[in-house]
Amino acid sequence: MLISLSVSFPWAILVTVAWGFGQDAPSPGAPIPGYGIFIPRWEIPSPDGSGKTLALRGTVEEVATQMRDMHPSFDIDNQFGKIAMPAIGERATFDDKDQTLCHNFREGNRTAAHIGIDELRTVQGKPENGVRPANCGRVSCRNSTGIWWCNDAKSTKQIDSFGDIADGAQHVLSKCKDKLDANQGQGMTVSGQAFHKDNWNVVVRGGDNCDDAGVIMNPKGSRRLFKA
Incomplete structure (x- = not known):
């Protein structure tokens, strides 16, 4: 693990809108018919301690892989576990009044979804859902099981x-x-969709190709480097 980095570094998230579909072993597309796909983009300090900021795109797992590729000794899993998340009282909540659909998608792996949930709970930054309504972004994917965040509002959605x-x-x-x-x-036993009262929803489903975002992110690659 790289000691020189602060464990409380901020993670900011931006998005890029999908403009084309992948050709090889495609993912099945957005969970909701007619919705577009956006790719989360994360802005994080470089693991080499240079003070530069990296902009990486993909799921939380893909970002971790890219960080390890750049700096193999950087233990991003350990960093995830130390980053503080907002208190539950400061977050949006789901309760029994919120509509939840079960088994409305191909079934996914419950354990994989739990791991994705644990990682998402430790990431800082405010997610923003696209530059337009009616789109979904896959924020976690492992063992063919994706967690998607979808915007049902009529405008850009940002949550805390x-x-x-x-x-x-x-x-x-x-x-x-x-x-x-x-x-x-x-x-592969579980899938479903939880709807929040503020016009967004979360999907857990199987059948995702975690190596394929379902869109062409960038013909020159998904990584760029710029000064903080």
């Missing part, structure tokens, strides 16, 4: 933290029992 998205995914896992006869692969 990634913990809000994690809470929505957790609401799905809490409300939706395992579908043991799903027959969609070992351990």
